[in-house]
Amino acid sequence: MKPEDQETSALATLDPGPDKVIGPGHDYGTVTDEIGGVVLRPFLKTPPQLFIGFACAFLLVNLFMVAVTWLFIRGVGIWGIVIPVAWGFAIVNFVWWIGIGHAGTLISAILLLLKQDWRTSINRFSEAMTLFAVACAGMFPILHLGRPWLAYWLLPYPNTMWLWPQPRSPLIWDVFAVSTYATVSLIFWFTGLIPDFATMRDKAGNQIARKIFGVLAMGWRNSARHWARYQKAYLLLAGLSTPLVVSVHSVVSFDFAVAILPGWHTTIFPPYFVAGAIYSGFAMVLTLAIPVRRWYHLEDLITMRHIECMAKVMLGTGLIVAYGYGMEAFMAWYSGDQYERYAFVNRMWAGGYWWTYWILILCNIAIPQLLWSRRVRLNVLAVFLIALVVNVGMWLERFVIVVTSLTRDFVPSSWGMYYPTVWDWSTYLGTIGVFLALMFLFIRGLPAISIFEMREVVHDTQTEHANGD
Amino acid sequence: MLTATKISGQLEFLYGIMAEFDDPESLLAAARRAYAEGYREMDAYAPMPVEGLADAIGFRSNWVQRVVFAGGLVGAVGGFMLCWWITVIAYPHNVGGRPLNSWPAYVPITFELMVLVACITAVVGMLALNGLPQPYHPVFNIDEFARASRDKFFLCIEASDARFDPDRTRHFLEQLDPREVMDVPR
Numbered sequence: 001m002k003p004e005d006q007e008t009s010a011l012a013t014l015d016p017g018p019d020k021v022i023g024p025g026h027d028y029g030t031v032t033d034e035i036g037g038v039v040l041r042p043f044l045k046t047p048p049q050l051f052i053g054f055a056c057a058f059l060l061v062n063l064f065m066v067a068v069t070w071l072f073i074r075g076v077g078i079w080g081i082v083i084p085v086a087w088g089f090a091i092v093n094f095v096w097w098i099g100i101g102h103a104g105t106l107i108s109a110i111l112l113l114l115k116q117d118w119r120t121s122i123n124r125f126s127e128a129m130t131l132f133a134v135a136c137a138g139m140f141p142i143l144h145l146g147r148p149w150l151a152y153w154l155l156p157y158p159n160t161m162w163l164w165p166q167p168r169s170p171l172i173w174d175v176f177a178v179s180t181y182a183t184v185s186l187i188f189w190f191t192g193l194i195p196d197f198a199t200m201r202d203k204a205g206n207q208i209a210r211k212i213f214g215v216l217a218m219g220w221r222n223s224a225r226h227w228a229r230y231q232k233a234y235l236l237l238a239g240l241s242t243p244l245v246v247s248v249h250s251v252v253s254f255d256f257a258v259a260i261l262p263g264w265h266t267t268i269f270p271p272y273f274v275a276g277a278i279y280s281g282f283a284m285v286l287t288l289a290i291p292v293r294r295w296y297h298l299e300d301l302i303t304m305r306h307i308e309c310m311a312k313v314m315l316g317t318g319l320i321v322a323y324g325y326g327m328e329a330f331m332a333w334y335s336g337d338q339y340e341r342y343a344f345v346n347r348m349w350a351g352g353y354w355w356t357y358w359i360l361i362l363c364n365i366a367i368p369q370l371l372w373s374r375r376v377r378l379n380v381l382a383v384f385l386i387a388l389v390v391n392v393g394m395w396l397e398r399f400v401i402v403v404t405s406l407t408r409d410f411v412p413s414s415w416g417m418y419y420p421t422v423w424d425w426s427t428y429l430g431t432i433g434v435f436l437a438l439m440f441l442f443i444r445g446l447p448a449i450s451i452f453e454m455r456e457v458v459h460d461t462q463t464e465h466a467n468g469d
Numbered sequence: 470m471l472t473a474t475k476i477s478g479q480l481e482f483l484y485g486i487m488a489e490f491d492d493p494e495s496l497l498a499a500a501r502r503a504y505a506e507g508y509r510e511m512d513a514y515a516p517m518p519v520e521g522l523a524d525a526i527g528f529r530s531n532w533v534q535r536v537v538f539a540g541g542l543v544g545a546v547g548g549f550m551l552c553w554w555i556t557v558i559a560y561p562h563n564v565g566g567r568p569l570n571s572w573p574a575y576v577p578i579t580f581e582l583m584v585l586v587a588c589i590t591a592v593v594g595m596l597a598l599n600g601l602p603q604p605y606h607p608v609f610n611i612d613e614f615a616r617a618s619r620d621k622f623f624l625c626i627e628a629s630d631a632r633f634d635p636d637r638t639r640h641f642l643e644q645l646d647p648r649e650v651m652d653v654p655r
Contacts, residue, residue: 028516028620156555164560167552168567168574176581184588191592195618199516202615218602221609222617224500224513226599228523232533233595237588240541244584251577455517455620459493 021118022457023300031301031454035447036203038296046444047295054440060433067426068143076146078423085406085418090144092398093428095252096280097137097435098178099273099394102245103281104130105185108192109241112234118309120457121302124450125292126285127189132438133284134182136431141174143427170254177251184244188237194220195230195452249277256401262343263405266331272324279317279364280394282310286387290380292443301449308377314390315371321397322365339410346408352417353404356396363393484607484655485511485627486638487614488647493519496622499645500525503626506641510630514608514623516616536594537587544586548579610654625653 022031070078081088104126111119142151154175156165165172197217204210220226253273256264286307293302332344342350347357367389370376377383408415442448490496493515500513504527513522552575556562561569596602608614608625617623624645626638635652642650 032516032619156551162560164555166562167555167578168564168571170577173577173581176578180581180585183585187588187592191595195517199618202618218596219604219606220601221606222514222516223599224515224519224522224526225528226601227515227518228528228531229533229595229598231518232531233537233591236534236537236591240537240584240588240591243580247577247580247584251581254577452517459517 019305020303021121021305022454022461023303026300026458026461028455028458031458032199032203032451034298034301035449035451035454036200038298038443039200039445039447040204040206040209049291049295050440050444054437057433057436057440060429061437062433063426064430064434067423067430070423071143071427072148076144078421079427080418080420080424082416082418084409084414084416085403087144087402087406088418089420089424089428090140092395092402093431094137094140094144095273095398095402096395097133097140097431098181098252099249099277099280099398100284100391101130101133101137101181101185101281102249102274102277103285104128104133105181105188105241105245106278106281107285108188109238109245112238113242116309117457117460118306120453121298121306121449122285122289122310123453124189124192125289125448126281127185127192128442128446128448129285129288129439130185130281131182131189132435132442133281134178134185135438136435138178138182139431141178170251170258173251174255177248181244181248184237184241188241191230191234191237192450193446194218195222196447196450198222199451200447246274249273261405261409262332262337262339263347263401265340266328268324268327268331272321272328275317275320275324276394276397279314279321280391282314282317283387283390283394286310286314286383287391288439290384290387292448296443298449301454304378304380307380307383308374311371311377311383311386314387315368318364318368318371318390325361325365342408343405347400347404351404351408353400353407356404357400360393360396360400363389364397367393482655483628483635484610484653485625485629485633486635486642487608487611487623487625487651487653488642488645489613489616489649489651490622490624490647493522493622495646496624497522497525499624499642499647502645503624503641507632508626508630508638510627510633512625512627514614514617514625516618516620516622519622532598533591533595536598537591540590540594541583541587545579545583547586548582549575551582552578607653607655611651613649613651621648 026034079088079090081090104123107119107126108123111123142148145151153163154165154172156167165175167173194217197213198220201210201213201217204213250270250273253269257266257269259265289302289310290307293299329344332340335341348354368386370382370386376386403418407417488499490499496513496515497519500511500522503511504525509527511526513519513526515522549572553570553572556571557569563569564571608617608623613621614623624642624647626633626642628635632638639650639652
């Protein structure tokens with residue numbers, strides 16, 4: 001951006017431009033006040049957009065409650081699932097949500113190990129997003145069980161039936177992978193919050209807030225000894241989460257790849273699922289961060305550099321996904337297997353869902369190529385819209401994999417179509433409501449940007465300033 | 470003379486003497502000088518991790534990584550043994566003539582449980598070694614200390630130190646160019 005462009009920009013005073021991770025003039029105190037202020041604002045001073053957003057999300061939460069109650073009463077027959085498509089929206093949504101969750105761990109763990117300075121403003125936020133996305137994801141396989149109240153049968157525990165889960169089955173691997181992922185995401189997020197709870201405890205004027213934050217901070221007093229152990233533990237958590245995040249979506253892809261169904265039985269699934277997960281996760285971080293940054297005027301903490309870096313990661317992982325699609329199609333042809341070949345013919349034009357494949361290609365491959373242009377990457381609205389398109393595209397990708405592959409397997413006599421019912425849509429939209437409602441509560445109630453890490457950024461910026469230019 | 474922040478002479482009520490600094494560099498320099506002076510029972514407080522600060526106050530042994538390693542080992546061995554025990558002992562099930570001890574299929578669960586147990590021990594171990602949760606600590610008796618979580622840096626020499634003397638220690642800290650020196654009541 002040229003200097004004169006910055007002058008004309010409405011955000012010229014706040015946004016330091018695409019080269020900086022933090023606005024000018026910040027010190028330890030001001031970053032603390034700016035981030036803490038979001039939480040400690042009087043209730044009625046909450047931006048109206050947040051109230052409206054929460055109200056909409058809460059409506060969807062109620063829709064979810066209705067859909068789930070009806071499901072518990074009537075069973076999975078209220079959904080459109082049939083034989084051969086026994087895995088309908090529930091599994092599509094499960095994979096979609098768990099994929100979205102991956103960006104949070106990637107940002108907090110992998111980018112921490114790679115020492116990327118732009119991760120700091122967005123890591124807390126995306127960790128929370130991970131947690132809520134995994135919560136939404138985890139509900140689907142349970143709701144899909146038929147008798148959801150017996151979900152604990154999936155766990156290995158001594159029981160009077162003398163039955164044990166089958167540890168050779170990818171579905172049981174999935175139980176372990178997803179529950180580990182949810183637990184580790186939760187403790188990673190909470191550990192990151194402990195020093196910030198202490199800050200909020202010391203800042204809060206309100207006695208109740210002080211007590212709540214005081215209990216959560218557990219007596220954290222910023223001692224150098226504590227910091228030394230804390231940093232070591234945090235680094236180890238990051239190191240352990242890095243292979244974990246790769247393993248989780250690999251295991252999810254095994255649910256498909258280990259089966260013999262054409263369209264599922266593919267060795268490229270694990271890496272291509274992981275790339276897709278990060279792709280959709282970054283799209284969701286952008287979808288949420290762009291409005292929040294505007295509502296709370298955080299343009300000097302979540303700068304254009306953050307948006308641009310995330311757009312680049314989206315472009316990069318999108319290309320890996322595109323390679324995955326290409327390689328799937330190539331291998332279907334090159335294998336010479338007639339069922340594999342037909343799975344592709346079915347996907348692209350012969351089956352009832354051919355149009356979903358082409359919208360998927362449009363959303364996931366064609367439109368995101370606009371991100372090659374720096375002008376597009378620096379246009380917040382364009383990035384926001386592309387992120388929305390990618391969210392839709394990634395959902396369609398899972399639809400194509402799960403549903404289109406199942407509709408036509410080996411024997412034409414067992415083929416069949418799948419039509420989602422209103423309850424399928426209600427459950428899906430309902431979890432979007434659950435996710436957004438939790439996000440809105442999180443933004444209002446907890447520091448959405450890591451305060452102590454922003455102080456480190458301030459320190460590094462000051463040191464750079466003193467040493468060089 | 471007794472001032473609001475000075476309660477010297479009443480050693481049994483004194484936790485330590487605290488000096489306040491403006492930036493991490495001054496705190497680091499002060500901590501190094503205090504260590505060189507022979508003080509050992511002290512702690513430094515900063516609103517973010519400061520590189521080298523724990524070293525400067527003589528904190529060496531870091532048990533966190535050992536605890537995490539042990540946790541990971543327990544998780545991995547436990548995960549593998551769980552799968553083995555289920556498929557070989559508790560619920561043997563012939564799947565397509567494959568051996569009961571089908572160890573390659575145990576790898577995902579072994580890995581996940583290793584990560585799970587290691588991560589839980591990392592957090593629980595870190596908190597336990599730090600002595601948290603801790604409902605009361607004397608440093609919070611100073612109002613100014615609330616800024617240790619905002620923008621100020623503190624060095625506290627504790628009364629339990631062998632070289633501690635209320636007047637001499639206070640005098641020493643005053644030489645380090647702090648913003649303020651305060652007594653910390655117990």
